[in-house]
Amino acid sequence: MSKLPDTIKQAAIRWYMQMRDAAPDAPERTAFETWLLADVRHQSAYRLVTSTMEDFTSTDRLKNLSDALTQQQYFEKTQRSRKLTKLGSGMAVLLLCLGLGWFGQIQYAAWQAMPIAQHTQNTAVAQISQRKLEDGSVVTANANSELDIIFYRHQRVVHIKRGEAIFDVAKDSERPFIVQTAQAKVTVLGTRFAVNQLANRVRVSVDHGRVQVARADDAQAPLLLRDGEVAEIVANDVPKRVNRHAGDGFGFAQGLIVFDQADMQEVAETLSRYRQQPIQAKFFGQTSPNVNAVLKTKEINDFIRGLPQSLPVTLQQTSEQLVIQPRP
Structure with missing residues (x-):
């Protein structure tokens, strides 16, 4: 895993501190999700922040600290918060600011790269199939389509080798759902959208939610689609919004x-x-x-x-x- 810039680490820490107690409909949540989808490095940094926080606020971690030193001594020595969870937060922030190297980057990257679930969804000519995935997401593949579905600890990935599919994605802010084709890379957190892999272009139609569309090689800035929007992308070009009815992309299911x-x-x-x-x-x-x-x-x-x-x-x-x- 490549080293994350300090500016991204610090932004991830600020967003975590801001969002951990935010209501589901908080106005700043939209800005947070936009930041999270804007760069895969943002997602990596935020996952590391949340993982570190979960570790330091866990019962096992607190017990280990208590065994090594009484909680009172620990509080006096660090001069941190009076509450143990806030103490864990402060230490997590300190470790992250020092480079997020606490985990061991090589081991962590290898651990993340190991699939935890893998499926192939192929449909024959004139056949449509629907599959519910482990996270609750539902994939509806059009006729004569071929999809490889791989779930990792940090992301959910679908490779469309041929054809067309509708994705009703279960929301998981810590595991983005990524659809990859030869020309495009589509990233979401939770939404319903359709991807049509044609010979000379890919068409992405959004029913609801936010969908990030980028070139497969991430060489250009991504395009963020919202409810009812459609984008197309051809090889070696940037994704562009097109004036189409998004509902057309879901017609094959009916x-x-x-x-x-x-x-x-x-x-x-x-x-x-x-x-x-x-x-x-x-x-x-x-x-x-x-x-x-x-x-x-x-x-x-x-x-x-x-x-x-x-x-x-x-x-x-x-x-x-x-x-x-x-x-x-």
Whole structure:
């Protein structure tokens, strides 16, 4: 684990002292969550603060201190708070300010890197599956999707290798929920959102809560989404808000497919999730027509047959796939 700057350590300590007695609806909680999501180092520092506090205020720790020296002597020598929990707080702050090296960084990093739960969630063509995770979060995977789910002590991680999923995330301020794709990294504390991994971009739709969207390599500043917002990110670009209805990203759970100004590549890729024989769009640099439509999954074949009547495209059936291409 890399060394944390002193400014981040000090900010984590201030936030802990401010938030430990704050009400759930305290106005400063929004600012705290924004700070926490802004940088993974903020999350690491805050976890170390809370871990140290829990250790020093635990019964076992107090007993050990008492065995080594009577509580009265300990109070006189340190000249700290009259209450033992506040004494523990002061010592924790002191240790943290000296570099948070009390744990042993190498051992601590290795301990955190060990998975405590691991699952694979794969769906076949035209199949949708729902899974409840150990923390109470629920993952709904769309057809023909592949997800790897790994829980660590300090974070919950889902890798979307293919497809689309809805995440109803149980809140855990000390273990962010992270969804990673080839292009994007999405981080939340507790919310409901959807991630659609397409061939050339990732689309993130937020039902409620706060969602941080960043490039997969964290090379650019993240974008913070709120209720009802949608962002898209392509390779080597920053995430950008787009003018879309966030609810469209959750339609597949009700058996609906929603296209909003979708190009033929997106249409082909989406419909292929529900067909044994895939669909390919071949436009080779030509401008693709855009599609606006809402259809039920059982209406896919009728929708495909109707494309040449409503758009300047043709359909070509081969032994391996159905090809959508421009009309000559």
